[in-house]
Amino acid sequence: MTAPAPRITVGETSIIYLADGYGVHNPDTMMPGVDWAAHPGVLEDGQLVLTFGSFLIRAAGHNVLVDLGLGDMDVNIPGFAHVKGGRLLESLAAEGLSADDIDTVVYTHLHLDHIGWTSDVAPVPNASETKSATGLTFARARHLMAEAEWRYWTGEGAAEMGGPDAQATIKPLEGVVEFIRSGETIAPGVTVEDTSGHTPGHLGVVVQDPSGAGSGAVFIAGDIFHAPVEIDDPTCVFASDVDAEKARVVRESLMRRPDTVIAAGHFNNAVFGRVTAVGGTHTWTPIGHTPAAG
Numbered sequence: 001m002t003a004p005a006p007r008i009t010v011g012e013t014s015i016i017y018l019a020d021g022y023g024v025h026n027p028d029t030m031m032p033g034v035d036w037a038a039h040p041g042v043l044e045d046g047q048l049v050l051t052f053g054s055f056l057i058r059a060a061g062h063n064v065l066v067d068l069g070l071g072d073m074d075v076n077i078p079g080f081a082h083v084k085g086g087r088l089l090e091s092l093a094a095e096g097l098s099a100d101d102i103d104t105v106v107y108t109h110l111h112l113d114h115i116g117w118t119s120d121v122a123p124v125p126n127a128s129e130t131k132s133a134t135g136l137t138f139a140r141a142r143h144l145m146a147e148a149e150w151r152y153w154t155g156e157g158a159a160e161m162g163g164p165d166a167q168a169t170i171k172p173l174e175g176v177v178e179f180i181r182s183g184e185t186i187a188p189g190v191t192v193e194d195t196s197g198h199t200p201g202h203l204g205v206v207v208q209d210p211s212g213a214g215s216g217a218v219f220i221a222g223d224i225f226h227a228p229v230e231i232d233d234p235t236c237v238f239a240s241d242v243d244a245e246k247a248r249v250v251r252e253s254l255m256r257r258p259d260t261v262i263a264a265g266h267f268n269n270a271v272f273g274r275v276t277a278v279g280g281t282h283t284w285t286p287i288g289h290t291p292a293a294g
């Protein structure tokens with residue numbers, strides 16, 4: 001019996017974390033310069049564990065997926081990480097839904113751990129060649145992202161490590177992808193917000209009660225955060241930030257946002273939580289139960 005998926009509600013809207021897998025990362029490669037001894041409890045056996053998955057938003061009859069996990073793979077990248085995915089569709093089935101029930105896919109950004117289930121081919125990092133995809137996993141869904149994100153990864157970022165695979169991800173989305181702008185509504189009570197920095201078209205997804213009742217919101221943060229150490233020490237730089245300074249400014253402003261639950265999909269053991277300011281420091285306070293990676 002697996003534990004129920006972590007979830008939170010805003011009015012009648014539910015936000016559910018769908019696990020796909022996890023990665024065990026070399027912390028000094030991912031976040032160079034951090035004094036890990038000053039942050040006890042962040043590492044597990046000296047490694048930085050990040051979860052991979054998707055957030056399902058069920059709002060007024062709509063089923064929206066925010067990001068598509070890593071995909072079906074189990075790969076060791078020497079000196080860097082061991083990453084394993086493959087559970088997303090099972091996690092979706094546990095909510096009583098199949099791929100065809102998803103009407104909207106929205107990408108916070110196109111790093112490979114956020115796009116893995118785009119097509120029927122999971123692009124293995126560092127593989128010399130990828131098979132061509134034959135179709136989209138969520139074939140009935142609109143596929144949304146910021147135009148700057150698509151332009152970057154199909155242009156100057158195309159050769160950069162960690163981006164979307166041309167055969168498995170970009171090609172099946174060509175002619176399908178729809179661009180959305182900051183402030184646009186994608187489902188009742190669900191809007192996107194420009195949070196570029198980590199990548200050039202990075203979006204946050206804001207979920208509010210569609211009835212307009214209550215001021216609270218859930219902010220699905222994509223890769224604004226990777227691990228709670230970035231809340232303890234906002235000067236931390238993550239290796240894959242395209243613009244680290246801009247990413248830091250976005251991160252700090254999100255920590256000051258009032259009445260907001262943050263959904264941080266990479267936080268092992270606690271994807272939902274609030275940031276509280278105590279004196280001059282910020283603390284991550286998890287909400288609810290999230291099963292450990294594995």
Ligand SMILES: [Zn+2]
Pocket residue numbers: 111113114222223266
């Ligand atoms: Zn990520």
